[in-house]
Amino acid sequence: MTRPVDPVSDDDLQAYVDDQLDVARRIDVEAYLSANPAAASRVMADLRTRDELRLALAETPRAASAATARLATAEAARRLEGALSRERWLRRMRIAATVALLIGAGWFAHAQFGPLGVSRVVASGLPPAYVEDAVRAHRTAQLRAGMRSQPGASYDPAEIRAATAIVLPALPEDWKVEDVQVFPSAFGPSLELAVRTHEHGAVSLFAVRPGTFDVVPATTVPKDGLTAAYWQVGEVAYALVAPNDAEQGAASAREIDRTASRLARSLY
Structure with missing residues (x-):
């Protein structure tokens, strides 16, 4: 042997x-x-x-x-x-x-x-629960925009911070905030901005306190026919929700991902 x-x-x-x-x-x-x-x-x-x-x-x-x-x-x-x-x-x-x-x-x-050979734009992991809330808030904003009896609220970042303890990212100069809505959530009020943009059309910026402290980079996922990019800085999480352009496909998602990354960097 x-x-x-x-x-x-x-x-x-x-x-x-x-x-x-x-x-x-x-x-x-x-x-x-x-x-x-x-x-x-x-x-x-x-x-x-x-x-x-x-x-x-x-x-x-x-x-x-x-x-x-x-x-x-x-x-x-x-x-x-x-x-x-x-x-x-x-x-x-x-x-x-x-x-x-x-x-x-x-x-x-x-x-x-991206990590493990999968782009953040097409990550298949389950997104946080607040992304569902962001999508619902986006659809609610679209519904309000079509109703003449629902005028949009003015946008005052300082007042929002004082009332909700939510710090909003610096928005590009060509973005126009058309409506501001406060929604209830498990860990305090959440906030949804309806914004008109030149590059993405009508989008929503959602902010909420998820109850955990974390730092999460901008990650983009398709969601119910929309494109959602979410991230977290400290105790506040954010989600940018935009229409999904079927003709541009992944290219549109990459644009949303880059925009979300810029918004996240403005918070530091």
């Missing part, structure tokens, strides 16, 4: 040079070296340096001065240390290069596809 052979590592090669392996493991290492000329060459160079050090220690004449013995020993030790240091340095460089390659590939994949 053949004995299974563990892979030979650099530590095994170093232990082989230092005579720290048992007979069975030395046989494994020698079999590995016989099939790997490059590794065998490095090991032979280390063995030669080791033997030179031993020879310098063993053959120094007893009558020689202490200074001569120390010089020979120091020179042999220096050569051995240099050889081992070079090997360790090359090994570290190989590891560092591999890690850098993996990190670079990971950042490239993250930039192109």
Whole structure:
């Protein structure tokens, strides 16, 4: 019955040079070296340096001065240390290069596809519950916009903050707030702004206190024929809800994602 052979590592090669392996493991290492000329060459160079050090220690004449013995020993030790240091340095460089390659590939994949290779724009995870509330508020705003008996409220960010403790992001200058509505929620009032924009048409900006403290980057999901981008900064969560342009498809979702990211950054 053949004995299974563990892979030979650099530590095994170093232990082989230092005579720290048992007979069975030395046989494994020698079999590995016989099939790997490059590794065998490095090991032979280390063995030669080791033997030179031993020879310098063993053959120094007893009558020689202490200074001569120390010089020979120091020179042999220096050569051995240099050889081992070079090997360790090359090994570290190989590891560092591999890690850098993996990190670079990971950042490239993250930039192109988002976490786990899935774009944030098409993330399939379940969105927070407040996204449902944002969609309902958006549809309510559309209903109010079509009723002449429901005039829109004026927009005053300072008054909103004082009344609800909700800080709203800085809106682009060309956005026109047409209506402001306050809705009840489990952790205090929520807020919905009906906004007319040039790039996305009629959108809604929803803000609510979800009851948890968190920092969530802007993430865009399709929702009931609409596109919703949600994020959270501290104790307040936000959702930007816009019409889903069937002709533009994912491109429209990416635009909403970029807009939501800009709004999120304005809160810092």
